[in-house]
Amino acid sequence: MLTPMPDLSLVDGLVQLTFAVQDILTRMAEEHDLSLAQLRLLGILRDREPGMRELARYLDLEKSSLSGLVDRAGSRGLVERVPSAEDRRAATIRATARGRRLIRLVEAEVEAEVAKLVAPLSSSERRELAQFLAKLTPGAA
Amino acid sequence: MLTPMPDLSLVDGLVQLTFAVQDILTRMAEEHDLSLAQLRLLGILRDREPGMRELARYLDLEKSSLSGLVDRAGSRGLVERVPSAEDRRAATIRATARGRRLIRLVEAEVEAEVAKLVAPLSSSERRELAQFLAKLTPGAA
């Protein structure tokens, strides 16, 4: 066989894990009345103040989709548009103080939940797992 | 410190991996003009023929949300409602032959993509990873 055997249990395990983690993210976001999209938006704005075009690229969204997302987050006081001084077409998107507080809170809660998820592993197993994951997601922040 | 240290790199790695796998699922589904929701629906119907109530529980959706999902999948010839013989209120949802072919195809493609994703690991590392994942997701199929 030329193609490597997919190894079903690994694939299934990864997909299951994926849904478990996404569930955590969605649940924690919902507890603060946020969607996953809003959570991702705020997560990116934690340490950046990008323009719409750049932000759309980060989130892999069309700019028109992003307009609405930013509108809705803005009307809830989570982000704001900051007009660019040099280019009067452009604006930069910034998380408000409230948005920043919220994302920090939710991220802490997600961390706690993920910590529970990996609790069945011993600490050395967790270290190994982290190393494996680092090999799989080179772009990890 | 009483609470266990969340271990940021592990949490980040897991979340990153999660988005990578979700991307694969979404991309492979889209290549066959399916949404993630439709993919999950067909995945469940691979080896079951549940009623709406049971199906809503599997998918963690309200029954009203499921009505629309099944409608749309039905209008595309992927699933069908089979009236129950005993209970004239009830029906059972079944994947059509076309739906079954499609889910088998997409699942094979997902497996191939996930295999690529874990290619950076050696085969013994992959075995270890599969074991870790099995400990984390007891309900894996």
Place this chain on the structure above:
DNA sequence: TATTGTTATACTCTATAACTATA
């Protein structure tokens, strides 16, 4: 009355296409 499922309604998220304003 309780249960199975659908319908009505509303909102978020997303895309494509057309548009505005500025560069």
Place this chain on the structure above:
DNA sequence: TATAGTTATAGAGTATAACAATA
């Protein structure tokens, strides 16, 4: 002309609440 961003429109997905039909 090209670029930054918005608006118009459409459709999927989801929820809550009200409903219909059957048990």
